[in-house]
Amino acid sequence: MKSSLSFPHKTQPNAAPESVPLAVPLLDLRRQYDGLRADVLAAIARVCDSQSFILGPEVEALEREIAALTGAACAVGCASGTEALWLALVAAGVKPGDSVITTPFSFFASASAIVRAGATPVFVDVDPGTLNLDATLVGRRLRDRQAAPTQPANVRAILPVHLYGQCADMDRFDRIAQEFEVAIVEDAAQAIGAEWSGRGAGSLGITAAFSFYPTKNLSAYGDAGIVTTSCPQMAEHMRQLRNHGSPRRYYHHEFGWNGRMDAIQAAVLRVKLGHIADWNQSRQQHAATYDRLFAESWLTSRQASDQASGQTSSQTSDKSCAPVRLLSRSPQAKHVFHQYVIRAQRRDELRQFLADRKIGSEIYYPLPLHLQPAFSYLGLKAGDLPVAEQAAREVLALPMFPELTEAEIQWVVESIADFYS
Numbered sequence: 001m002k003s004s005l006s007f008p009h010k011t012q013p014n015a016a017p018e019s020v021p022l023a024v025p026l027l028d029l030r031r032q033y034d035g036l037r038a039d040v041l042a043a044i045a046r047v048c049d050s051q052s053f054i055l056g057p058e059v060e061a062l063e064r065e066i067a068a069l070t071g072a073a074c075a076v077g078c079a080s081g082t083e084a085l086w087l088a089l090v091a092a093g094v095k096p097g098d099s100v101i102t103t104p105f106s107f108f109a110s111a112s113a114i115v116r117a118g119a120t121p122v123f124v125d126v127d128p129g130t131l132n133l134d135a136t137l138v139g140r141r142l143r144d145r146q147a148a149p150t151q152p153a154n155v156r157a158i159l160p161v162h163l164y165g166q167c168a169d170m171d172r173f174d175r176i177a178q179e180f181e182v183a184i185v186e187d188a189a190q191a192i193g194a195e196w197s198g199r200g201a202g203s204l205g206i207t208a209a210f211s212f213y214p215t216k217n218l219s220a221y222g223d224a225g226i227v228t229t230s231c232p233q234m235a236e237h238m239r240q241l242r243n244h245g246s247p248r249r250y251y252h253h254e255f256g257w258n259g260r261m262d263a264i265q266a267a268v269l270r271v272k273l274g275h276i277a278d279w280n281q282s283r284q285q286h287a288a289t290y291d292r293l294f295a296e297s298w299l300t301s302r303q304a305s306d307q308a309s310g311q312t313s314s315q316t317s318d319k320s321c322a323p324v325r326l327l328s329r330s331p332q333a334k335h336v337f338h339q340y341v342i343r344a345q346r347r348d349e350l351r352q353f354l355a356d357r358k359i360g361s362e363i364y365y366p367l368p369l370h371l372q373p374a375f376s377y378l379g380l381k382a383g384d385l386p387v388a389e390q391a392a393r394e395v396l397a398l399p400m401f402p403e404l405t406e407a408e409i410q411w412v413v414e415s416i417a418d419f420y421s
């Protein structure tokens with residue numbers, strides 16, 4: 001397939017580019033740091049001067065600010081996104097012997113936190129367009145359970161993941177939650193600032209977990225996470241759980257853990273929080289640039305690009321052989337593009353080609369959770385969740401971070417076009 005992109009640095013087809021970026025990283029945190037250095041170092045110095053290193057005023061201020069951003073009433077800072085998921089599940093009432101329905105196409109922690117809460121993950125396949133947990137299949141699974149009540153047992157919660165920064169279909173999960181009386185616990189680790197029908201990720205379920213791992217849209221200088229909820233009692237329960245189940249020092253009502261947040265992480269996050277709206281907007285602009293360049297290159301099907309721009313296509317020609325396909329975007333979702341992910345034919349060869357040009361890319365995720373050796377005890381096998389398995393063979397995340405330049409995006413798309421030409 002020939003690229004119809006016109007790149008100013010190319011004088012003629014197949015000519016060596018006149019000036020192209022030497023390398024395009026998948027993520028470059030140094031560019032962000034360069035702009036924030038003085039503020040970040042001042043915030044760290046503030047904590048050092050206070051000599052208050054764990055929880056305390058910085059964490060409490062961050063909790064108020066994150067609650068305000070997400071629209072949830074309360075937030076509870078903790079040690080990581082994984083810890084946040086565990087707190088969110090336990091506060092939502094998940095206990096040993098329960099089952100929690102979740103996606104097989106996520107980071108391991110989405111499901112391992114369920115196991116740590118003593119429950120069993122029930123993997124249901126993903127939507128082929130968005131790769132988020134498929135609400136129709138979840139509803140079907142719960143209806144089937146009514147016919148055979150032991151399978152799966154005691155479904156207490158559904159844990160949708162807002163994959164790559166786009167909310168799962170929360171309208172349908174809300175309806176399912178009401179019909180079957182189960183809790184919705186959001187894995188919003190990748191979705192700070194995202195929205196569904198104007199409501200913030202983190203305020204859509206009974207509880208929600210965020211990660212501030214250094215690669216996330218809002219990132220700490222180490223591990224950190226936060227849980228949000230609109231229920232003050234649950235927030236209080238989580239505050240105790242993150243601190244050894246202790247309502248007051250040296251008195252323990254239940255078994256919690258040390259899941260506390262460091263004050264230095266909170267102070268750094270508070271500096272960055274002031275920029276998150278602009279950063280997410282930059283990510284959206286970069287995604288629009290990728291979309292446009294892919295559409296111009298004809299690497300993607302017309303149908304996929306129409307979907308990406310929110311239009312419905314009347315095109316009937318079969319574009320399924322297009323080398324690159326974009327994921328679909330839900331009209332209700334404000335997507336914050338934690339990742340910009342394509343589905344690519346000959347994905348691994350393409351990835352190597354890009355690496356040879358020093359263009360970063362990553363596969364989120366190469367092996368679905370139901371096929372991970374750690375979950376072999378569930379008895380699932382290849383072919384059981386075919387949409388997730390196909391996605392694992394095709395997805396490729398391209399460079400995406402706020403400071404990325406248009407020239408870099410052009411070079412990435414042109415390189416992909418060169419690979420397929």
Ligand SMILES: Cc1ncc(COP(=O)(O)O)c(C=O)c1O
Binds near residue numbers: 110161190211
């Ligand atoms: C979807 C998802 N859930 C949970 C986590 C766990 O977060 P953390 O690494 O902060 O423990 C991550 C982080 O990679 C994630 O992407």
